[in-house]
Each structure stands twice: as C-alpha cells, then as structure tokens.
Amino acid sequence: MARAANPRPPVPRRVRLLIATRKGLWTLAGDATRRVWKLAGPQFLGNVVHHAMLDPRDGKTMLAAARTGHLGPTVFRSVDGGKSWKEAGKPPAFAADSGRVVDHTFWLTSGHASQPGVWYAGTSPQGLFRSEDGGATWEGVAGFNAHPQRKAWCGGDQDGTPDGPKLHSILIDPRDPMHMYFGMSSGGVFESTDGGADWHPLNVGVRADFQPNPDIEYGHDPHCVQFAGGNPDRLYQQNHCGIFRLDRPATRWQDIGTGMPKSVGYVGFPMVPHPHDANTAWVFPMDGTDVWPRISPGGKPAAYRTRDGGKSWKRQAVGMPKAQAWWTVKRQAMAADAFPTVGVYFGTTSGEVWGTRDEGRTWKCLAAHLPHIYAVEVA
Amino acid sequence: MAGYSVAIPSPLRSYTRGAANVRVAVAAAAPKLADVLAALDADYPGIRFRMVDEAGHVRPHIQIFVNAKVERNPAAALPRDAKIMIVGALSGG
Numbered sequence: 087m088a089r090a091a092n093p094r095p096p097v098p099r100r101v102r103l104l105i106a107t108r109k110g111l112w113t114l115a116g117d118a119t120r121r122v123w124k125l126a127g128p129q130f131l132g133n134v135v136h137h138a139m140l141d142p143r144d145g146k147t148m149l150a151a152a153r154t155g156h157l158g159p160t161v162f163r164s165v166d167g168g169k170s171w172k173e174a175g176k177p178p179a180f181a182a183d184s185g186r187v188v189d190h191t192f193w194l195t196s197g198h199a200s201q202p203g204v205w206y207a208g209t210s211p212q213g214l215f216r217s218e219d220g221g222a223t224w225e226g227v228a229g230f231n232a233h234p235q236r237k238a239w240c241g242g243d244q245d246g247t248p249d250g251p252k253l254h255s256i257l258i259d260p261r262d263p264m265h266m267y268f269g270m271s272s273g274g275v276f277e278s279t280d281g282g283a284d285w286h287p288l289n290v291g292v293r294a295d296f297q298p299n300p301d302i303e304y305g306h307d308p309h310c311v312q313f314a315g316g317n318p319d320r321l322y323q324q325n326h327c328g329i330f331r332l333d334r335p336a337t338r339w340q341d342i343g344t345g346m347p348k349s350v351g352y353v354g355f356p357m358v359p360h361p362h363d364a365n366t367a368w369v370f371p372m373d374g375t376d377v378w379p380r381i382s383p384g385g386k387p388a389a390y391r392t393r394d395g396g397k398s399w400k401r402q403a404v405g406m407p408k409a410q411a412w413w414t415v416k417r418q419a420m421a422a423d424a425f426p427t428v429g430v431y432f433g434t435t436s437g438e439v440w441g442t443r444d445e446g447r448t449w450k451c452l453a454a455h456l457p458h459i460y461a462v463e464v465a
Numbered sequence: 466m467a468g469y470s471v472a473i474p475s476p477l478r479s480y481t482r483g484a485a486n487v488r489v490a491v492a493a494a495a496p497k498l499a500d501v502l503a504a505l506d507a508d509y510p511g512i513r514f515r516m517v518d519e520a521g522h523v524r525p526h527i528q529i530f531v532n533a534k535v536e537r538n539p540a541a542a543l544p545r546d547a548k549i550m551i552v553g554a555l556s557g558g
Contacts, residue, residue, distance in 0.1 A: 156476045156526045156557035157515035173511050179519035187518040 101423045102465040103431055104148075104168075105439060106135040109457035111150055113168065113465070116452075120429050120443040123452045129171065130162065137418055139194045140167070140465035141220070143202055148465070149221045151191035151207065159190045161207065163221040168465075176223040178207050178215035180231065186211060193418070194221075195256040198263035208253035212240045212270050214282065229283040230276075239287065239304045245272040254417065255311035259318050267311065267321070274306035275323065291339035293327040310357040310417040314364035322367050322396075324357035324417070329369060331396050342396025350383050350390070350401075351375065356420035360428055360445075365395045368402075368422075368430055368446065370415045381412040389430070391446050402446035413438075418461035433459030467491050469501050469543070472550040480512040491543075498531065499539035501549060516551065526557025 103114040105127075112127030133152040141147035146167045153159040161174040180186040188209045197204030207215040207224060214227040230236060240251060252271050259265035264281040267288070274289040287304040294306045307326035314320035323330040329343035329352050343352030353374030360366035368391050373379040382388070388403035413434040420432040431441040437456035442449045468490050473481050481487050489504035499521075506513035516527040523529060523537045530536065530550040531543060543549075 154476055154557070156474070156524070156553040158518060158524050160511070160515065175510070177514065179514065182519050182521065185520070187520050187522070 097426060098424055101425070101429060102140075103421070103439065104138040104140065104461070104463045104465050105433055105453075105456065105459060106138045106150070106418070106461035106463075107433075107437070107457040107459050108134050111135045111138050112453075112456060114439055114453055116429075116441075120423075120425070120441070125453050129168070134190070135460065136190055136192050137194045137461045137463070139196060139463055141196045141205075143196060143199055147196075147220050149194050149205060151194055153190045159188050159209075161191055161194075161221055161224070165220070174217075174222055174224065178209055178213065178224040178226075180213060180226060184231070186213070188213060189250050191215075192252045193254040193256055195258065198258050199260065201263055204263075206256045206258070206266075208256055208268060210250040210252045211246070212236075212251050212253040212273060214253055214256070214268065216282070227282045229278065229280075230285050233285060239273045239276070240270060241272050241305055245305070247271050255308065257311065257313055257318075257321075260313075261318060269308035269311045269323075271309065271326075272305055272307045274304045275308050275311055275321075276304075288332075288337060289339070290337055291332075291341070292323070292325055292330055293341075295327045309355045312357050312359050312367075314367070315359045315361040317364035320364050320395075322357050322359055324354050324369055326353065326374075328352045329354075329357070329396060340396070342392070345392075345396065345398045346371065346390065347399075347401075350388075353378075353380075354415075355380075355417035356415060356432070358420050358422050358430060361422055361424050362426075362428070363393075366391065366393045366445075367396070368420070369399075370420055370432060372414065381414050385410050385412050387411050387413045389432070389442075389446055389449075402442070403449070404447060405442075405449035406440065416460055418463070419459050421462050421464045423464045431462050431464070433462040435459060467493075467496050467543075467545055469496075469504075469546070470548050471501065471505060472548075472552075474551055474553045476553050477512055477515060477551065480509040480515075496543045496545075497539065498529070498536055498541045498543055498549075501543065502539060526554045528552045528554045 101116045105112040110128035110131040136151045138150040148164040150162045160177040162171045164171045193208035195206045203220045205217045214230040215224045255269035257267040266278045276285045277288045310324045319334040321332040330339040331342045332339045346352045354369045354371045358368040373383045390399040423429040435458045439453040491500045493500045
C-alpha cells in the first residue's frame with residue numbers, strides 16, 4: 087500500500103473534550119491557550135456512557151453510546167454538536183435468532199471520509215455494527231457477526247474483561263475504506279480488506295501469557311490499538327501482555343515494551359499516538375502484577391512517552407501527585423489534540439481529568455469530582 | 466379492541482413525555498403481554514428495546530407485574546382489563 091500524502095490540518099483554535107462517565111456525559115472546553123477550561127454538563131445524567139465521539143467529517147454530528155442500570159443499550163445522536171440529542175431509531179442489536187444479546191455498545195468510530203454518514207460500533211459481547219445514516223439506524227456486519235470462526239475467535243464469557251468481552255479499536259484506513267482493523271478483548275486484532283465481508287487474525291508476535299500456548303493465532307487481549315499519527319501503515323497496540331508495534335505490510339508485531347522500567351511494567355489500557363509524528367506515542371502504565379490491581383504502580387501515576395517508535399520510553403509525571411495516587415485510566419480515557427505542540431488528556435476512574443499542553447512535560451488537573459470516567463475524546 | 470393501563474417507571478418516562486401511567490389499545494383477539502409491549506412501542510417509539518432485548522426476553526433489571534403478579538413471559542395471555550405495572554428492579558439502580 088502506498089503511503090498517502092497527509093497534509094497537516096489547520097491549527098485548532100480551541101479544544102473540547104467529551105468525557106463519558108458511568109453517570110453521564112460532560113464536556114470540558116479549553117480556549118486557544120489551553121490554560122482556561124470550562125466544564126459543562128451533565129447530559130444523560132445517570133446513564134452509563136461508554137463512549138462519545140464527534141464526527142470529524144462534518145464537525146457537528148456526535149454519537150454517544152449509553153445504557154442505564156435498568157434499560158438496554160442504545161445510541162444517542164446529535165446533529166448540532168451536542169446541543170440536542172435524539173435516540174437512534176434502531177440501536178445496535180444482534181439478529182433475533184443469533185442467541186446473543188448486546189449488553190452495551192462500547193466503541194464508536196466514524197467511517198471513511200469518502201463515506202459520509204457511515205459509522206461503526208463495537209459492542210459487548212463482541213459484535214460489529216454499521217450505520218449508513220449518521221447513527222440513526224444500525225445493522226450488524228454479518229462478515230464478522232456471522233463469521234463461522236467468530237465463536238472460536240471470541241472464546242467464552244471467561245475470556246473477556248470484568249465488564250464483559252468487547253469489540254473495540256475499530257480503525258478505518260484513511261486511504262481505503264475497505265481496509266479495516268479492530269481489536270477484541272478477548273480475541274486479538276483482526277483485519278479486513280473487503281469492507282468487513284471477511285476477517286482474519288493479525289496477532290503474530292503478540293504474547294498471550296494467559297494461554298497454555300502463548301503463540302496462538304487468536305485469543306489475545308489487545309487493550310487498545312491505534313494508527314500512528316500520519317502513517318496508517320504503522321499500528322501501535324497496548325496489550326494485556328505488553329506494548330507492540332506493527333509496520334505493514336509486515337504481519338509480525340514487534341515488542342516495544344521491553345524499554346519500559348521493570349518496576350513499572352508494560353501493562354496499561356490506552357495507547358495514544360502523536361497526531362503529527364509516527365514515532366511518538368503515549369501509554370499510561372497500570373500495575374499488572376500479583377492480582378492485577380490495575381492502578382498506577384506504587385501509587386505514583388505517570389504517562390510514558392516514546393519518540394523513537396517504542397525503542398525507549400520517558401517517564402512524564404511533572405505536576406501529577408508524587409505518591410498515594412491510585413489511579414486507573416481506562417482504554418478510551420486518553421486522547422491527544424491536534425495542536426502543533428500536542429495536548430494530551432486523560433480521565434481517571436476517580437473522576438479527575440488531567441492534561442498537558444506541552445506534550446507531556448508538565449501536567450495539570452483540569453477537572454475533578456466527576457463520576458468514574460470511561461472515555462475522553464477530543465472533539 | 467382491548468385497552469390496558471400501564472404504569473411506567475421513571476427510567477422510561479422520557480419516552481412517555483413524563484407520563485407515569487399510559488393506556489394502550491391492543492387489537493388481538495387473545496391479547497398477550499407481547500402485544501401490549503408492541504403497542505407501547507408503537508405509541509412511544511424505542512421504549513420496547515430498552516426493556517426487552519433482541520432475543521425477546523425481558524431485560525434482567527426490568528420487572529413487569531400483571532394484576533400485581535410478576536410476569537416475565539411476553540407470550541403470557543392477558544386477562545381483559547389487566548393492570549400492567551413496569552418497574553425498574555432494585556438490582557438495576
């Protein structure tokens with residue numbers, strides 16, 4: 087695949103964060119200096135909002151995946167940048183005779199630039215859905231949901247996350263709408279080259295330490311998979327068993343977690359690429375030892391940044407608490423803006439939003455006292 | 466045509482424009498609970514899927530009473546003029 091020209095987008099004049107929480111959706115708006123922030127919300131108070139995304143193609147369509155403790159899963163959509171919302175007429179749901187039921191929609195991805203109105207959704211349990219009308223109605227992608235290997239790829243109930251097995255990290259190649267990837271926890275990373283009609287596993291080189299055979303073809307646990315900034319031939323992956331990079335057309339992932347300090351480890355949930363530099367990315371390590379506490383190792387939170395494609399990692403914690411801060415940052419809860427000097431933002435399950443306006447050199451708490459944060463996205 | 470009174474719990478009142486009780490009409494000669502749920506969805510689009518999943522089962526944290534008795538089977542026959550009460554189960558909130 088030839089690498090497409092990727093002109094740098096215009097410098098943003100502001101930044102807005104969509105903060106999806108266990109109890110509703112908030113927005114956090116920053117001005118051009120990214121020093122002044124204003125919190126607004128909640129919308130959908132009391133709803134479990136797993137993900138909220140702005141459509142970058144039109145800058146005004148927004149989708150939010152929600153359910154409540156009592157009520158089944160749905161998708162809300164806005165066509166005015168989040169001012170007003172309407173429920174999808176047909177939310178993601180499996181075929182009635184499939185024997186499967188969507189517990190929640192977990193992941194939302196807007197489609198290719200050449201396909202306005204197309205969105206994809208990943209669900210728990212693992213299902214892939216597509217909308218062609220801006221999120222108003224959804225159909226299952228039979229190429230995956232009815233794939234003869236789907237059950238083998240996904241495993242059973244014990245092979246998912248504590249909140250249920252999930253399909254996530256839906257990536258559409260910006261050069262080719264037929265070329266797609268997604269991740270499954272569990273299942274691994276999968277690729278389609280025909281618009282989702284068929285899929286194949288793409289996990290060679292990725293460890294699966296929790297399996298009897300760690301070199302299996304599928305059954306892995308990618309926590310988050312992202313394109314490198316400006317280079318869709320490069321994928322970064324934060325996995326249950328390490329940090330990996332894949333440079334297509336190769337099919338073997340490279341272990342790039344070996345440069346992380348042993349005392350910190352290579353476990354985490356989010357993986358955030360620098361939007362303008364394919365060699366730069368951030369992770370936010372979690373303690374994966376013992377009973378898998380999944381909190382900042384030693385109570386000392388830090389982001390780690392690579393600037394050389396994962397060969398080395400630098401601790402970035404200036405401004406964060408130096409001790410007794412037991413944060414968890416979930417896989418959708420960290421994102422970067424598109425300013426020339428990139429801002430990076432993350433939310434914790436204890437309801438704090440932190441950000442940096444200097445690519446991680448210094449961090450500041452931007453909001454606190456929110457509910458358990460599931461997702462932070464730049465809108 | 467049979468008419469049924471349905472009590473709506475607060476999590477579902479965004480569909481009924483705030484109404485705590487609604488009345489729906491069912492044309493079936495031998496009405497079932499499923500007919501009432503379908504009639505509710507016709508009057509208040511989207512409400513059914515929030516309480517009944519795609520396999521046709523009442524969701525785990527929704528409870529339905531028919532004449533004060535728990536009824537979770539959508540195929541259950543309904544007495545004429547049965548009073549139906551939908552509630553959010555304690556487990557879901």
